[in-house]
Amino acid sequence: MDKEMVIKVDHVSMKFNLATEQYSGFKEYVIRSLKKKISYNEFWALKDVSFSVMRGDGLGLIGLNGSGKSTMLKTIAGVLKPTEGSIWLQGRVAPLIELGAGFDFDLTARENVFLNGALLGYSRNIMEENYNDIVEFSELHDFMDVPVKNFSSGMISRLAFAIATIGIPDILIVDEVLSVGDFRFQQKCEARIRNMKDNGTTILFVSHSIEQVKSICNKIVWLDHGRVKAFGDAESICDEYSKLQ
Template sequence: MNKRDKIKTNLIKKYNISPEESEILLTKIEKRIAKENARKREILSKNMFNESKEEFNQPEHKIRNINSETNKYNDFETITQNISSKESEKLKKEENNNVDTILSNIIPNYDQEISIELNNVDLIFEVETDKIDNIKENIIRTLKRNKSKKTKFQALNNISFKINKGEKVGIIGYNGAGKSTLLNVITGIYPINNGTVTTHGKISPLLSLGAGFDHNYSGRKNIYLNGAVLGYSKKFLEEKEEEIIEFSELGEFIDFPIKNYSSGMLAKLGFSIATIVEPDILIIDEILGVGDVNFQRKSSDKIKSLMDGGTTVLLVSHSIPQIREICDKAIWIDKGKVREIGEVNKVCDHYLKDAEKASNKQLANIKFR
């Protein structure tokens, strides 16, 4: 789809008009711009002509010298051609700026850079109806052609949205709505069945801290193992090793097997590895309270620093006050579908109202105030 077609699509959505009406509106805009640019060209041509006349009004011997030395001013047509070539790039840029300025006033976020875009995304899981908990039974069932039956569960259903660069977006929804699944799709952990997922820039996913740890390895070795899972190079990890260890506060325990670590120590190490980069996209799933009180404060400050400087943030949290504080936009996921997207407080208010009729199971661990 070219730029003009995208503009037409945006006009249709914005004003709820037909394709024919959007074509008429866009044509009017283009004519208005063309008319304005024609006027600017006329003014520019007159100004440049007046400047060129001043050079021709010089004494004859000076004009002769100019012609003989540079061969630049042979006749009026050559001069106007030179003017045209010199100013054409400027005019073209000016015209594009006019188009963008006008359309930015008509279409919100028209000229913003897209960071994350999902179009018609479906994700279907196959769930076994019978529980097979040993290899022997699985082999016997395979030989007898009596394998466990599977049912399909649609975790995400026709999900579409765009997140612009630098936006802080909270994802809310009841338990089992598909919030964490959505994050796993965006980070590429789960392959989708239909649709497209597009991201621009380096992603730092704070999902399951310590995913990929080997509990028989030391903390130091797991820096390289977990770092590789996150896509960091060995050279990068070597340069950042001491910084990771220092931030994790593990000290001499860094060389102990992590099977001896407490859950808090594991979280500290996982968080320190995951946040060592300054990402373009920061994806967070309920990990803002890792470690002890002091480390929680430090990790919160670290995340806030990562959020600065144009980083796009996608946050899943059961704490609605936290979503309101950090985010400027919210996406409400309900039963695998997008129920509402918009300004954070507006969406959260609708979510709170809807929660009055939700079950206790759906509301477990959700903090509304």
């Protein structure tokens, strides 16, 4: 039986306007803007990108820094709207794109569990049902009543990952989150991701570790200066990419 498509990226391009000059402050910027004396350079972070992803696939995005990987994930997550083209999604998306995104750092970890859950579209009842699992998985038992501003980046990563992976989301987006923290916890996160994939969750994954990508993903989009250089089998494309490193 053919797999069901859950993501379709159709000729997507993303343009940013980069100011060509530096300004001494916001006031100067506003004045020059009102006088229309600001010049920009166009920068295309993505250019005519197309691919589709099926339910239960693990799709890795690889490429050098600045190739457009994170921009692509942000357009799929709805954080950015593409300049050209369209993105179609089916199902609920759980994004893990930036550490601490959606957290209020003045609140405790316990309070942020419910705040972040609400931002992901979960009711308070669902968060209460999953609270113990979040604490157990994140291994932050002794720190749940501590303000998040006192957390290390590794602790924030643990909490964010534990919240985003409750239940079985349709699509999980992971951008470099597993690069933070100790190796044992990274393995624990990888195991949970593989389990979610086995249960039908579609994974979009970015990591500097090609071995990590090969472990989780069965398909690859290789981006080069915002364009698709290759799309297909993870093993063969990762091996080709590794030869250039």
